[in-house]
Amino acid sequence: MIFHAMTYLRNSCARHPDKPALADGGDTITYGRLWRQVCAAAPWISAALKARRRPVFVCIGRRADSAAALFSVACSGCFYVPIDPSLPDKRLLDMFQTVRPALVITTGPLPKPLPFPPVLTAGWADISAGPAYPDVVEDLLAAGTDTDPLYCIFTSGSTGVPKGVLVSHRSVIDMIEQFCAAFGFDGSEVFGNQAPFDFDVSVKDLYLSLAVGGTVQILEKKLFLAPRALIERMEERRVNTIIWAASAMKLLSALRTFDKVVPAGLRRVMFSGEVLPAKVLNDWMDHLPNTRFFNLYGPTEITCNCTWYPVTRRFANGEAIPIGRSFGNCRVFLLDGGREITAPGQPGELCVRGSCLALGYYSRPDITRTAFCQNPLQPDWPEPIYRTGDLAQWNGDGDLVYVGRADSQVKHMGHRIELGEVELAVNALRQVDSACCLYWEEKERLCLFYQAPEQDDRGVLNALKKTLPDYMIPNRVYYFERLPENRTGKIDRAALRAQYFTKET
């Protein structure tokens, strides 16, 4: 039995030292080189911190060495927090205050100086180049237990402060074992990595590849602006498996990429993150008749995915693609007011139990208790379940179908956004009196309605960019001298929806 997620790394490094483990546009790291780097960096981290189970920030890029740095932190007995250093300073500081990292590791050049207060900082190139101590790493691996945290990944929080989801080794080991059982990987996989490492979709690329001894080809962000080059690179680098956000699938289809060039080497396509329209899936299937497609579902809090659906037929335009059934070692069920819903066609809140559950939100016992609560169907022993806030229903085939959200969280460009978090950021601006944010699903636009003495759309957006990541910046802005109010004196969201979310104006 495996207790430490990095045991997969050690085993694959021993088995295929000459095989490429990680590659980006410029650099290729073989398993042998990866192991040497880890055996230099992990003992350094352990010696520098003199403690286990401490948070370590890793400033990531779309780079092979960023992944190597994450693995080294994990091998040291500490846990990593992947950080995109191009995020606004305010957000980086919020993360810093929440986690209080013991160490910050940088990989590659920084886009701007880090805004952190004094903290121990080290460059990856320095700590990975020293002498390797494989015996020390063996001891470090043996000293852990599988309930120790492995990583902390941040998501949007409705209170205006991002939440750090803390995930244990056990949950990731469980994900690896369930995925390998479901999809039958054989080690010949070359994963075309689309998701950045601070986004939990990438956890699958990194760990599944480690476990099966495959290769992760990191696809540069720029390629997603030039889809033809993207497909050509994927073919050149022999990518045969992709685990992508649905938004990236939509991108290629919307630009009618496959009329010109087809990623013919793809054997498996897995998508998740948001609802994929049937017409997009059909477009992919039409051009890739021998590829297998899987719809995956799950939030970061249950370690990547808890349900999967193998696509076995075409879907009519507008028909919902099911999110399917639970993976083998996890249970998914629907709750409505403490009662389980088993009959098809009735929506309920999708809840999850099993080893996949995250440990909680770092340093936030209040919101952890609400989201990870006692199973109301089973009062006899402590058993946490995770309430996703997603509504779903069973269909006649025994598959789950996603229905919508129970709150004001939206999925935009593959990212989770709490509309309340955007509203708080707007309301904090001096030039704004009041504001509300609504999501126009049909057009996939994040719309901001604000009231102020003077109109200054660009000024408002530029101010927001100092506090919010790009994907949370509204796509459309409407200025009001006075926002409409309902009878209770609140902003009349229904009226705004009815007036603005109709036909293109």
Place this chain on the structure above:
Amino acid sequence: MEQLLSILTECCPDIDFEHETALVDDELLASLDIVMLVGELNETYGISITVDDLVPENFNSAQGIYALVQRLRNG
């Protein structure tokens, strides 16, 4: 050009399309902005921008986008 600028500003209200000349190279436009933009341009001008038109030269500036639209409308 004026109509185009208003479409561009509508899609990405935070970008100064009149002056920027490295929209793609400086990563001001995200990949999904481009999808949104292409959809709007196709609809408004009755053209079909395809993957081969998606090169930085065409999308780095409003001028470049304007020239692309003109080319496709005449071609």
